[in-house]
Amino acid sequence: MIIELDMQSELPIYTQLINQIIEGIASGKLLPGEALPSVRSMASDIGINLHTVNKAYNQLKQEDYIHVHRQKGVVVNPNGMPEVDEHFTARQLQQLRPVIAEAILRGMSQDELIDMVESIYKDIKA
Amino acid sequence: MIIELDMQSELPIYTQLINQIIEGIASGKLLPGEALPSVRSMASDIGINLHTVNKAYNQLKQEDYIHVHRQKGVVVNPNGMPEVDEHFTARQLQQLRPVIAEAILRGMSQDELIDMVESIYKDIKA
Amino acid sequence: MIIELDMQSELPIYTQLINQIIEGIASGKLLPGEALPSVRSMASDIGINLHTVNKAYNQLKQEDYIHVHRQKGVVVNPNGMPEVDEHFTARQLQQLRPVIAEAILRGMSQDELIDMVESIYKDIKA
Amino acid sequence: MIIELDMQSELPIYTQLINQIIEGIASGKLLPGEALPSVRSMASDIGINLHTVNKAYNQLKQEDYIHVHRQKGVVVNPNGMPEVDEHFTARQLQQLRPVIAEAILRGMSQDELIDMVESIYKDIKA
DNA sequence: GTGGTCTAGACCACT
DNA sequence: GTGGTCTAGACCACC
Numbered sequence: 001m002i003i004e005l006d007m008q009s010e011l012p013i014y015t016q017l018i019n020q021i022i023e024g025i026a027s028g029k030l031l032p033g034e035a036l037p038s039v040r041s042m043a044s045d046i047g048i049n050l051h052t053v054n055k056a057y058n059q060l061k062q063e064d065y066i067h068v069h070r071q072k073g074v075v076v077n078p079n080g081m082p083e084v085d086e087h088f089t090a091r092q093l094q095q096l097r098p099v100i101a102e103a104i105l106r107g108m109s110q111d112e113l114i115d116m117v118e119s120i121y122k123d124i125k126a
Numbered sequence: 127m128i129i130e131l132d133m134q135s136e137l138p139i140y141t142q143l144i145n146q147i148i149e150g151i152a153s154g155k156l157l158p159g160e161a162l163p164s165v166r167s168m169a170s171d172i173g174i175n176l177h178t179v180n181k182a183y184n185q186l187k188q189e190d191y192i193h194v195h196r197q198k199g200v201v202v203n204p205n206g207m208p209e210v211d212e213h214f215t216a217r218q219l220q221q222l223r224p225v226i227a228e229a230i231l232r233g234m235s236q237d238e239l240i241d242m243v244e245s246i247y248k249d250i251k252a
Numbered sequence: 253m254i255i256e257l258d259m260q261s262e263l264p265i266y267t268q269l270i271n272q273i274i275e276g277i278a279s280g281k282l283l284p285g286e287a288l289p290s291v292r293s294m295a296s297d298i299g300i301n302l303h304t305v306n307k308a309y310n311q312l313k314q315e316d317y318i319h320v321h322r323q324k325g326v327v328v329n330p331n332g333m334p335e336v337d338e339h340f341t342a343r344q345l346q347q348l349r350p351v352i353a354e355a356i357l358r359g360m361s362q363d364e365l366i367d368m369v370e371s372i373y374k375d376i377k378a
Numbered sequence: 379m380i381i382e383l384d385m386q387s388e389l390p391i392y393t394q395l396i397n398q399i400i401e402g403i404a405s406g407k408l409l410p411g412e413a414l415p416s417v418r419s420m421a422s423d424i425g426i427n428l429h430t431v432n433k434a435y436n437q438l439k440q441e442d443y444i445h446v447h448r449q450k451g452v453v454v455n456p457n458g459m460p461e462v463d464e465h466f467t468a469r470q471l472q473q474l475r476p477v478i479a480e481a482i483l484r485g486m487s488q489d490e491l492i493d494m495v496e497s498i499y500k501d502i503k504a
Numbered sequence: 505g506t507g508g509t510c511t512a513g514a515c516c517a518c519t
Numbered sequence: 520g521t522g523g524t525c526t527a528g529a530c531c532a533c534c
């Protein structure tokens with residue numbers, strides 16, 4: 001699992017880290033039950049502070065995507081991922097809406113937009 | 127054009143303002159050439175700081191969605207909206223990708239995701 | 253609102269802080285909509301680090317007990333408190349069970365235990 | 379006596395072990411004078427570290443719930459359990475208070491709370 | 505060696 | 520001035 005961070009990005013590092021791990025799980029590169037690097041090794045691997053890694057891990061734990069054992073370290077939730085729920089749908093809608101609005105504003109047709117979504121979907125899943 | 131802000135939201139107010147105006151244009155509620163309230167009146171209307179409105183307007187101007195004249199005030203770009211360009215596509219991809227990844231992780235099928243996008247698209251356009 | 257912390261306690265400081273604030277709300281000493289001290293002033297008031305206060309505030313925010321505005325500071329949730337839900341009941345059960353077990357082991361009768369609970373209940377509410 | 383540990387839990391394993399044994403005694407499944415598995419066999423039975431079992435036993439011994447003989451092994455205190463004392467009441471109060479406060483905050487009535495306590499009491503005793 | 509907690513000090517975004 | 524983020528370094532509990 002290779003993590004790529006953009007230190008110049010406006011996105012907080014811990015958010016980028018969360019996104020990368022989520023994508024890793026979504027794409028199947030990280031399997032349920034699989035171990036993730038310890039906060040310390042992950043931090044030194046990618047050259048950031050361990051607290052930043054910790055924050056990312058904690059947020060992922062909160063969503064029940066990973067489990068954090070005090071001693072054994074961190075693993076992808078072995079029982080698989082939580083389903084779509086109300087809370088998630090609301091968040092998703094809130095994130096999607098402005099992006100779609102701006103696409104419409106710039107004249108993208110519904111089909112073009114769907115093509116884009118499909119291509120990203122396939123790209124991640126592949 | 128009614129602006130609705132959620133002061134509880136973690137989204138910065140200026141971002142919410144930008145989103146609302148973009149959606150206004152996308153939905154046709156704001157037409158090219160149409161005037162927007164001045165920084166001052168917008169600020170007092172919705173009870174926020176001048177700087178906040180200013181920041182939103184400046185960002186919209188930078189994307190060429192609106193024109194700001196020192197005298198004539200603020201108007202939706204009368205020449206219509208800019209097309210989809212490389213810069214926009216890149217930004218869109220960066221925003222869409224994590225949302226789609228998380229949807230996959232939670233087991234949404236491509237069709238379910240597209241349904242969601244379609245329904246938002248139609249909701250804005252309507 | 254006076255906060256009392258025991259720096260010797262085995263309970264983490266941020267947990268004690270959370271408990272105190274919860275009790276403040278439960279007892280009516282803190283009312284919905286009422287402002288809490290900023291992380292910085294709270295931290296310096298009680299002589300701890302601002303990150304520790306931050307952690308407590310964030311956890312309270314997570315449970316929807318308080319709202320954190322980026323600029324305006326922190327307020328008790330003006331819409332009132334969330335109801336009892338499944339998640340809370342489970343947590344409560346998990347905390348209560350060992351305490352009650354040990355009470356039984358030491359020979360407390362059900363009535364004695366209930367008396368104790370009642371007296372604490374009244375003490376907080378008063 | 380079956381011990382069930384949740385390795386995912388944020389409760390330390392030794393604490394879970396203590397709780398289980400206390401509940402075993404409280405419920406009458408473990409009787410005064412009854413033998414408990416040796417540190418070694420307990421550890422290998424449930425697949426945890428020796429030190430962890432040791433720590434649990436030591437803490438139980440300190441509360442005078444069990445006796446640890448170098449040769450004869452570990453037994454539930456044959457003289458019966460210690461009564462409620464000041465130290466215990468103080469500890470109990472400290473644990474109960476935050477739970478009750480949060481229950482009040484979420485709008486539980488005193489009767490609802492007592493019902494919950496009663497049902498747990500009966501569940502353990504049964 | 506693992507994560508959890510706490511401190512300290514810095515810079516930034518937002519209003 | 521507010522919270523958000525990041526870094527750095529330390530000690531502790533657990534196993």
